[in-house]
Amino acid sequence: xxxxxxxLGGRIFNILNYAGLTLLFIICIYPFYYIxxxxxxxxxxxxxxxxxxxxxxxxxxxxxxxxxxxxxxSFVVSVLRTAIGTGITVFSCSLFAYxxxxxxxxYKKIIYRFVIITMYFNAGIIPYYLTMKMYHLNxxxxxxxxPSAISAFYVVLLKTFMxxxxxxxEESAKIDGAxxxxxxxxxxxQVSTPIIATIAVFAAVTQWNSFIDNFLLVQNxxxxxxxxxxxxxxxxxxxxxxxxKEDLARGTVVRKITPETIRMTxxxxxxxxxxxxxxxxxxxxVKGLILGAVKG
Amino acid sequence: MAKSWVSxxxxxxxxxxxxDGAILLWMALPFIxxxxxxxxxxxxxxxxxxYNFKPGIPLDKTPFVGLDYFRILVTEGREDxxxxxxxxxxxxxxxxxxxxxxxxxxxxxxxVKSKRFRKIIQTTTTLPNFISWxxxxxxxxxxxxxxxxxxxxxINWHIIKEPLNVLGNSGTVWPFxxxxxxxxxxxxxxxxxxxxxxxxxxxxYDAAKVDGASRFKSIVHITLxxxxxxxxxxxxxxxxxxxxxGFEQYLVFYNSLVSNKIEVLxxxxxxxxxxxxxxxxxxxxxxxxTVISIILLFSVNYISKKARGTSIx
Numbered sequence: 001x002x003x004x005x006x007x008l009g010g011r012i013f014n015i016l017n018y019a020g021l022t023l024l025f026i027i028c029i030y031p032f033y034y035i036x037x038x039x040x041x042x043x044x045x046x047x048x049x050x051x052x053x054x055x056x057x058x059x060x061x062x063x064x065x066x067x068x069x070x071x072x073x074s075f076v077v078s079v080l081r082t083a084i085g086t087g088i089t090v091f092s093c094s095l096f097a098y099x100x101x102x103x104x105x106x107y108k109k110i111i112y113r114f115v116i117i118t119m120y121f122n123a124g125i126i127p128y129y130l131t132m133k134m135y136h137l138n139x140x141x142x143x144x145x146x147p148s149a150i151s152a153f154y155v156v157l158l159k160t161f162m163x164x165x166x167x168x169x170e171e172s173a174k175i176d177g178a179x180x181x182x183x184x185x186x187x188x189x190q191v192s193t194p195i196i197a198t199i200a201v202f203a204a205v206t207q208w209n210s211f212i213d214n215f216l217l218v219q220n221x222x223x224x225x226x227x228x229x230x231x232x233x234x235x236x237x238x239x240x241x242x243x244x245k246e247d248l249a250r251g252t253v254v255r256k257i258t259p260e261t262i263r264m265t266x267x268x269x270x271x272x273x274x275x276x277x278x279x280x281x282x283x284x285x286v287k288g289l290i291l292g293a294v295k296g
Numbered sequence: 297m298a299k300s301w302v303s304x305x306x307x308x309x310x311x312x313x314x315x316d317g318a319i320l321l322w323m324a325l326p327f328i329x330x331x332x333x334x335x336x337x338x339x340x341x342x343x344x345x346x347y348n349f350k351p352g353i354p355l356d357k358t359p360f361v362g363l364d365y366f367r368i369l370v371t372e373g374r375e376d377x378x379x380x381x382x383x384x385x386x387x388x389x390x391x392x393x394x395x396x397x398x399x400x401x402x403x404x405x406x407x408v409k410s411k412r413f414r415k416i417i418q419t420t421t422t423l424p425n426f427i428s429w430x431x432x433x434x435x436x437x438x439x440x441x442x443x444x445x446x447x448x449x450x451i452n453w454h455i456i457k458e459p460l461n462v463l464g465n466s467g468t469v470w471p472f473x474x475x476x477x478x479x480x481x482x483x484x485x486x487x488x489x490x491x492x493x494x495x496x497x498x499x500x501y502d503a504a505k506v507d508g509a510s511r512f513k514s515i516v517h518i519t520l521x522x523x524x525x526x527x528x529x530x531x532x533x534x535x536x537x538x539x540x541x542g543f544e545q546y547l548v549f550y551n552s553l554v555s556n557k558i559e560v561l562x563x564x565x566x567x568x569x570x571x572x573x574x575x576x577x578x579x580x581x582x583x584x585x586t587v588i589s590i591i592l593l594f595s596v597n598y599i600s601k602k603a604r605g606t607s608i609x
Contacts, residue, residue: 010511017404021417024401027479028420031435034445038438049448096327104313105320111328118335121590124582125543125562126569127341130351135333147334150327180319209428212544216570231430231548234437260438267434274426282419 032271039268043261061265064257070221071229075269077141078208078226085145085207090200092149094192097158098184112159119152129216138217144210144225154199161195162188201281208273226270233263345580351573365580377581380564383557388538390474395534397478398485399527403519405486406493407511418490421483432480433548436463464553473549473558477542488530489523496522529608532600536593539585561585 037054038046039062045055066072099105100112123131137143169191173183189196211227218224345365347358369377401421408414424432440446440462447459462472496518504514543562550558559567561581569578600608 013407013511017407018413021404021408021413025417025420028424028483031439032423035435035438049452051445051449092327092330096324099320099324099327102320104316105324106317107321111324114328115331118331120593121339121586123335123338123341124579124586125566126575126579126582127338127344129570130341130344130575131334131338133351146330150331150334180316180323205426209426209431211428211430212547227428227430230434234430234433234548260443263434264438267431267438271427271431275423278423278426279419282422 032275035264035267035271038261038264041261043258046261047258061257061261062269065262065265065269068262070224071266073222074224074226074229077223078270081141081144081210081225082204082207085148086200086204088145088149089151089154089203089207090196093151093154093199094158094189094196095184096150097155098162098188099180100155101159101162102180115150115155116152125216132213132217139220139223140218141223143213143217144207147213148203148207151203154203157199158192158195161192165191197281201277204277205274226266230263230266230270233266342579342583344576345583347576349576349579351575361576365577366584368577369580369584373577376564379556380559380561384539384541384560384562386470387473387541387560388534390470391477391541392531392534392538394474394478395531396527398482399489399523401482401486402489402493402523403515405490406519407515418483418486422487423483424480425484427480429544429548432476432545436476436549461553463549464551466554466557469554469557473545476549477545485530488526492523492526493519525604528604529600532596532608533593536589536596538592539589 034051037050037052040057040059041050041054042056042058043061048055066075096115100108100115102108105111132138132143132147137146165188169187170183173187178186209227211225211231214223214225214228215231343355346360346362347355348361348364349355349358405414405417408417438444440460442459442461442464447456450456451459462468465472500518501514504518509517539561541560541562543560543566546558546560546563547566550563562585565578565582565585568574568581597608600606
């Protein structure tokens with residue numbers, strides 16, 4: 001059944017709509033594309049101006065970036081904080097959500113509220129700073145992965161999901177004498193994959209993108225994350241420029257590499273992991289968010 | 297005999313239940329402690345705003361100053377506070393003005409017939425939400441700084457003679473920062489509206505079609521009412537967040553040319569506390585901010601309860 005709706009106004013609207021959305025598409029994606037082709041181009045050629053295609057494609061920029069002082073080390077720190085931090089967050093939030101979804105838990109409501117209410121207040125940056133120092137978490141890798149273990153928002157999403165699971169899932173295991181922890185790891189964690197995948201993506205992206213904790217509380221260059229390296233690059237461009245000159249003088253950087261190319265290539269190194277996981281995970285988080293929004 | 301058997305069984309089940317409860321409580325304990333340590337303990341730091349706190353000196357040897365810092369706030373510090381409040385409120389207000397944009401994007405996407413095209417647009421517009429502000433700054437720098445691509449192209453095409461310095465122009469920094477914020481968040485923000493639109497009964501649209509309603513009329517009379525409650529909730533939350541314009545964004549885009557217009561409340565607190573080590577004064581301002589935000593949140597929640605009958609928190 002096709003009701004005529006493609007009158008002139010409708011068609012004009014369609015054309016404008018597609019054109020507008022295409023423009024939005026370009027605005028959103030082109031900056032990434034530009035940096036991508038710049039990082040792949042020969043530094044001298046790139047400086048002459050490129051817009052659509054890389055000039056003299058080379059992977060040398062990437063090789064040289066990782067020879068800069070501490071760059072590879074920072075990459076490892078970022079990867080570690082993302083892997084460990086995400087693991088801790090996913091495990092803590094899902095186990096805690098499972099515990100508070102159990103009717104047998106005494107003071108269930110109070111415990112749940114005690115955690116959920118933290119979504120609505122924030123002590124502020126200075127008390128946070130002083131408290132972390134009091135815990136001796138400054139200049140400590142644990143600062144990256146422990147304070148973020150429990151996130152109220154994730155707990156809400158997980159708990160709503162787990163409450164929808166049929167109770168029969170656990171019953172047979174319970175009769176076999178399995179404890180809560182076993183039931184959690186063997187059954188609940190397995191069947192909650194859609195929501196856990198969603199939260200893992202969110203947590204991983206948050207971890208990878210974090211730099212404020214690093215910026216405020218970690219001065220040790222051995223613990224510096226890639227995000228902060230890039231931020232400091234903008235903040236103290238001259239310093240890094242001289243550092244790379246030092247590298248040049250020592251002969252570690254053999255080819256000529258411009259500050260622009262350094263900047264673009266670091267940006268790409270920081271962005272690429274997100275670009276890689278993102279499309280495949282997109283369906284998970286849309287589904288998970290809608291799930292949480294509808295049911296929560 | 298039978299009776300006592302039942303009561304014994306009850307007793308065992310009861311005991312098992314309370315034992316289960318105890319196990320669960322023990323399992324929950326580490327997480328409760330974590331939340332306490334990282335979300336509640338920092339609140340005790342508010343006490344510093346009543347002391348002349350210097351790092352390294354224990355609190356019992358620190359002079360108690362009472363409300364001195366709050367007095368400074370409304371006397372000597374007044375000009376600065378008013379300036380950063382003005383920046384914060386303006387930037388928040390501009391974002392609130394733009395809050396229909398994610399809904400608009402969702403509606404426009406919903407009108408697209410091709411599923412594939414819709415998916416591509418959705419994926420690409422959501423992407424900027426997942427990159428850090430540092431990367432956003434880096435992208436902005438390569439595109440629109442005075443040495444950026446846009447300036448190069450415009451000069452090549454002889455549209456302008458001198459490069460435009462958008463990042464360092466204090467006259468346009470407010471709309472510019474708002475635009476950047478929208479670029480980063482509009483796609484992600486539209487997801488919730490897409491979900492809301494998907495939840496609208498399709499029969500409504502079919503009935504409207506049969507009645508000869510145009511697409512535009514369907515949007516106005518079916519889609520808009522269908523997403524209005526979502527919009528309302530998000531708007532109220534945004535209002536309650538009016539004092540938090542976003543720290544990271546203004547930290548990365550901060551430079552001396554625009555500092556006067558871009559310095560928001562959170563940045564000011566950071567500068568006072570961490571750059572100049574004026575912990576007590578900074579804590580006092582930060583505390584006031586949190587308290588006002590919570591009052592705002594409860595007020596909008598009250599409004600929502602009165603107006604719509606449902607609470608938003």
